Amino acid sequence: MKSEPWLRGVTPGVHPVTGHLLRSAEHIREDVAEALAPLTTEQVWAKPHGATSAGFHAKHLAGSTQRLCTYLEGGQLSAGQLAEIAAEGTGTESACELVQKVDAALARYEGLVRELRPDEFGGIREIGRKRLETTAVGLAIHIAEHGQRHTGQLVSAAKLCRATMA
Secondary structure (H helix, E strand, O other): OOOOHHHOOOOOOOOHHHHHHHHHHHHHHHHHHHHHOOOOHHHHHOOHHHOOOHHHHHHHHHHHHHHHHHHHOOOOOOHHHHHHHHHHHOOOOOHHHHHHHHHHHHHHHHHHHHHOOHHHOOOEEEEOOOOEEEEHHHHHHHHHHHHHHHHHHHHHHHHHHHHHOO
8 A cells, every 4th residue: 555645755855845835746646647547527526515626626736737837926816816716606617527637736836845855844835815924835835735635635526426316
């Protein structure tokens, strides 16, 4: 049995904090792919017993990661990015398409985290229309924790779908 990413040793060539952020992304990627793989498109978007769909969690995970990466880069959201938020609750994407969206968002995140030097961890980033301040490392950690939270919900939703729609 393969160990969880955080137990796979030190990530060579990066600061230990950076390494753990990369391991978190690796864990998200693996759990999302495993949970969505057996689902049909109908199951991906089903809401058994009123639960939020696995599709929403995957789509939101990908979209929110992309948006938060914009902030990590020092930018603000575009009108298009803001419009995408409303579309996260519904969809027709297959499990495979959603895994690809999550992979793309995590790849962007991993690239930004790899570029973030330890002496830049305390750099200020502004979030949202109110431009609330946080640090670069705080934002990078939030992206990882937010992703883990939605991954857990996605895994639970996928299990519920398999159990109720089998």
